[in-house]
Amino acid sequence: MQKHKIISEKKTTFLGYILLFFMSIFIITVGNIIFNDIEKELLEKIEYPSYCVSDIVDSDIKKIENLNNKNCEFTKLDRDFNLEKLYYKVILSVKNIIILNKNIKTYSKKINKLENKINNLLVKYNISIKEEIFKLDSKNFDYKKLKSDFKFYEDKRLNLESNLKQFENNRDNLILKIDNNLKLLKNNYKNAKKFYKEEIYIYNFKLGLLELIFILPIFLIILKLYFKLKAKDSKNTIIFTFILSGISFLLLEVLFKIISNILPANIIEFLIKLASEFVIFRYLIYYFLLALIITIFVGIVYYIQKSIFSKNAVAYRRLKESLCPDCGFKINHNDKFCANCGYEVKIECTKCNNKTLKDMSFCSNCKEKIEISHLDREKN
Numbered sequence: 001m002q003k004h005k006i007i008s009e010k011k012t013t014f015l016g017y018i019l020l021f022f023m024s025i026f027i028i029t030v031g032n033i034i035f036n037d038i039e040k041e042l043l044e045k046i047e048y049p050s051y052c053v054s055d056i057v058d059s060d061i062k063k064i065e066n067l068n069n070k071n072c073e074f075t076k077l078d079r080d081f082n083l084e085k086l087y088y089k090v091i092l093s094v095k096n097i098i099i100l101n102k103n104i105k106t107y108s109k110k111i112n113k114l115e116n117k118i119n120n121l122l123v124k125y126n127i128s129i130k131e132e133i134f135k136l137d138s139k140n141f142d143y144k145k146l147k148s149d150f151k152f153y154e155d156k157r158l159n160l161e162s163n164l165k166q167f168e169n170n171r172d173n174l175i176l177k178i179d180n181n182l183k184l185l186k187n188n189y190k191n192a193k194k195f196y197k198e199e200i201y202i203y204n205f206k207l208g209l210l211e212l213i214f215i216l217p218i219f220l221i222i223l224k225l226y227f228k229l230k231a232k233d234s235k236n237t238i239i240f241t242f243i244l245s246g247i248s249f250l251l252l253e254v255l256f257k258i259i260s261n262i263l264p265a266n267i268i269e270f271l272i273k274l275a276s277e278f279v280i281f282r283y284l285i286y287y288f289l290l291a292l293i294i295t296i297f298v299g300i301v302y303y304i305q306k307s308i309f310s311k312n313a314v315a316y317r318r319l320k321e322s323l324c325p326d327c328g329f330k331i332n333h334n335d336k337f338c339a340n341c342g343y344e345v346k347i348e349c350t351k352c353n354n355k356t357l358k359d360m361s362f363c364s365n366c367k368e369k370i371e372i373s374h375l376d377r378e379k380n
């Protein structure tokens, strides 16, 4: 058993871990601030065509009853596609059409109610007529009064219907009046949307590329430093582990952006739609992404740890610096055993019977392959 416990130099204190953790959070935050800056400064973002226009062109003009967007602002894209001018050419008529549509709706409802009443009267009138014909005693209904009521409602209905007709005519005239401009607006809006989609695709691609150009060299430098320190078993490795994880997070973020831009748009739209309709689904996506990122990181770290801290690699590095392959205690060239842990450093070569290092591949005297080594030790 070892008399002295060797404190691993690759670790740090609890406070150290906390500080390092906040450092990597800080790196991620600063990285995102820089990404935002790249987005704002380096590229001119293209705006979506005005939603005021979509209010009009996406609705059935014969049924439109309200506009969602009251305060309209137009951007360069709107002006480039003549959307602003066309919008102002039709908006007054559209507002009048909306009023007319509302009237048409209320009048239709009124007429409907009246028709119900008239139908009821007709039924009652028929009953009263039958009573009259068959000379039944009980006179449930006064058919003369029913007749006059019927006449009254019928006139009212006709009146309402002529009003309704008037509204519909006015509306249809208005629609006809703006028809050309409306068609133009629809067509231009469609083109503007198409243009926007292409532009935003290129924009996102450029943005992803710029961010990648920014983050990739930093990532590679840190990765190289990390491997260098790790190979030397340096006590500073832990610092670089945290820096690297912060930078890796930023790199993954950029890669995710690039990939999501390349993916077919309808898949993204479908996911966004699902996410907005089902809150649970959104959180499922968050959890999935979180799990994915953690899995990737754990996988990378596990792989690195496994290759760099295999007993094989550790023994090699320690022997190179005249340290015990097992515990890292300083050993002399001629030592057969480690003075600290008792590990058998040298064994007898099976061919020449000289003492040679157990953990190396060949005998240092006769270059015979050494079969007993750390590998056997690992199996036990």
Ligand SMILES: [Zn+2]
Pocket (backbone or CB within 6 Å): 324, 325, 326, 327, 328, 329, 338, 339, 340, 341, 342, 343
């Ligand atoms: Zn030892």
Ligand SMILES: [Zn+2]
Pocket (backbone or CB within 6 Å): 349, 350, 351, 352, 353, 354, 356, 363, 364, 365, 366, 367, 368
């Ligand atoms: Zn030998």
